Structures are given as structure tokens and as C-alpha cells.
Amino acid sequence: NTYQVIENEINSWWKEVVEREMSVAIEEEKKIAIDKNRYHEGIPSVTVICDGGWSKRSHKHTYNALGGVAVIIGAETKKILHVGIRNKYCYICNRNESLGTTPKQHECFKKLESIKPIHGIDVIVEGFLKANDHGIRYMNFIADGDSSMHAQIMDRVPVWGKHVKKLECANHITKCLRSNLEKLVTENPSYKGKGKLCKRTRVRIVSAVRCAIRKRSDETNRVLATKKLDHDIRNTTSHIYGDHKLCNPDFCKAKSNMSHQDQNQDDDSEVECEDIYFKNSLSFGMLEHRYKPKKIQEVITTWNHQICN
Numbered sequence: 001n002t003y004q005v006i007e008n009e010i011n012s013w014w015k016e017v018v019e020r021e022m023s024v025a026i027e028e029e030k031k032i033a034i035d036k037n038r039y040h041e042g043i044p045s046v047t048v049i050c051d052g053g054w055s056k057r058s059h060k061h062t063y064n065a066l067g068g069v070a071v072i073i074g075a076e077t078k079k080i081l082h083v084g085i086r087n088k089y090c091y092i093c094n095r096n097e098s099l100g101t102t103p104k105q106h107e108c109f110k111k112l113e114s115i116k117p118i119h120g121i122d123v124i125v126e127g128f129l130k131a132n133d134h135g136i137r138y139m140n141f142i143a144d145g146d147s148s149m150h151a152q153i154m155d156r157v158p159v160w161g162k163h164v165k166k167l168e169c170a171n172h173i174t175k176c177l178r179s180n181l182e183k184l185v186t187e188n189p190s191y192k193g194k195g196k197l198c199k200r201t202r203v204r205i206v207s208a209v210r211c212a213i214r215k216r217s218d219e220t221n222r223v224l225a226t227k228k229l230d231h232d233i234r235n236t237t238s239h240i241y242g243d244h245k246l247c248n249p250d251f252c253k254a255k256s257n258m259s260h261q262d263q264n265q266d267d268d269s270e271v272e273c274e275d276i277y278f279k280n281s282l283s284f285g286m287l288e289h290r291y292k293p294k295k296i297q298e299v300i301t302t303w304n305h306q307i308c309n
Contacts (some may be wrong), residue, residue: 053119070123084123
């Protein structure tokens with residue numbers, strides 16, 4: 001019919017434009033890799049971002065969409081290099097199956113038996129395989145915590161797949177941290193409330209971790225940056241609650257200011273400084289009057305252990 005003819009024509013236009021734009025984006029990523037002297041076995045090496053998903057609802061019922069999509073995005077250009085769609089349903093096939101007849105020749109969109117994370121992995125691997133056609137290799141990819149994607153790439157991409165490295169997504173890390181914090185206060189109602197692990201504090205903890213990741217990602221000494229990041233994350237709760245003794249001065253402004261003040265003070269002013277710290281903490285609503293510093297430190301230590309381990 002006329003509608004289907006027009007739909008197919010528009011679809012062919014879209015496909016042509018998308019493929020052309022993705023080819024241009026790949027060439028841009030390739031040029032950047034060459035300019036920055038990034039090669040693997042003489043072939044330009046590119047870092048990409050991979051992700052996929054499908055619609056899911058659970059309002060009074062469980063629902064999973066019958067189709068999903070996955071994309072590969074260039075880390076430098078932030079442009080799409082590959083996109084793929086997978087479906088587990090074809091109307092024509094399903095209709096003929098119900099009638100017990102053989103379907104006519106048609107373009108079948110059914111490519112999977114189930115829509116689960118595996119559909120995204122299939123598309124991503126397809127994109128890695130097609131990278132060879134453009135004379136590049138995706139040697140580093142940023143993705144969430146799903147380790148099966150990395151395993152599939154190493155197993156199914158010949159020659160260079162086993163050398164591909166996976167970088168954890170900072171957004172996924174902070175999202176998991178927030179989820180663990182929410183779970184922590186749900187399982188321990190006594191942690192809720194002003195001066196404890198309230199919502200504002202949970203948000204600040206996640207924000208501090210995100211800032212630490214951003215700060216350390218800019219450092220050239222990766223080994224030292226990793227150690228600093230580990231320390232910053234584990235020290236987050238102490239930092240949020242105003243205890244800056246263990247903070248790194250290059251990350252914590254309060255610690256930097258404290259160091260500057262200490263140079264202008266006598267040694268016998270230490271007790272006074274602790275009192276000032278405690279009063280300031282109270283004034284910001286971080287701690288309640290009934291808590292003692294020792295008790296606060298015990299709570300912080302407990303949270304650190306449960307969050308970081």
C-alpha cells in the first residue's frame with residue numbers, strides 16, 4: 001500500500017544519512033588518533049563509549065519492550081560510530097504462525113529470542129567487527145559494570161579483541177554508590193535524620209566522589225592518581241562531616257585553608273581549633289548536639305566500611 005511504500009522510502013533515506021554521518025564520525029576519530037599517535041600494531045586506536053538498553057516498566061505489572069538498541073560513541077568527538085537495533089517480534093511471522101501458514105517473503109525484523117542485556121552486547125560486538133572495515137580498532141571502551149560485554153569482545157573479535165581494555169563508567173560507579181547508600185539507610189533506619197545519613201548528606205557523598213574522579217582523571221601520573229582517588233573515596237564521609245585531617249590538600253579546599261591557618265597559629269591552639277570545627281559542624285546542621293566526636297567517628301567508620309567494602 002501507499003503508506004508502506006512511503007515508509008520504506010523514508011527508511012532508506014534515514015539509513016543512508018545515518019551511515020554517512022557515522023562514517024564521517026569514524027574518520028574524525030581516526031584522524032584524532034593519528035594526530036595523538038595512538039596506534040595498536042600500526043592501526044589507529046580509538047577509545048569508545050558503549051551502552052544499550054530497552055524499555056522496561058513495572059507499574060502494577062512487569063513489562064519488557066520487544067526491541068532494544070545499542071550504540072558505540074567516539075570518546076573524542078562524542079559522535080555515534082555504530083548503532084544497532086534488535087527485536088524479538090515480527091508481526092508477519094507471528095501472524096502466520098497463529099494461522100498455521102507459511103509467511104510470504106518479507107523483511108523480518110526478528111533477530112533475537114529474548115530481549116536482555118545480551119542484545120546490546122551483540123550490537124557492540126558487531127560494531128567492533130565493523131571497525132576493521134574503516135581501518136581502526138576500538139582498543140579501549142567505556143561501559144558500565146557488565147563484565148560479559150568485555151568477555152564477548154575478547155572472544156568474538158579476532159586478532160586484536162583479546163587486547164581490548166575496559167574502562168569503568170564514572171556515572172555507573174556513582175549511580176551504584178547512591179543505590180548502596182539508599183539501601184544502607186533502608187536497612188538501618190537509625191541512620192536517617194538530621195545530622196546523620198540524611199538525603200542531603202547522601203547527595204553530597206556522591207557528589208564528592210564524582211568530583212574526586214573528575215579531579216584525578218586529569219592527572220598524568222596514573223599510578224599516583226589511582227592511589228589518591230582510592231584515598232579520596234574512602235575519606236569521603238569524614239570530609240563531608242567536616243573532618244579534614246586526612247583530606248588531600250589539592251582536592252579539599254578546607255584542608256588547604258586549615259594548613260594555611262596552622263602556619264599562623266601556636267601549637268597550644270589545637271584544642272581551640274577542634275572546638276571551632278565542632279561548632280561549625282553544628283551550625284551547618286551536619287551533627288546533632290547529643291553526638292560526641294568519638295561517637296561521630298564510630299558512625300563514620302561504620303559507614304565507610306559498609307559503603308567501600
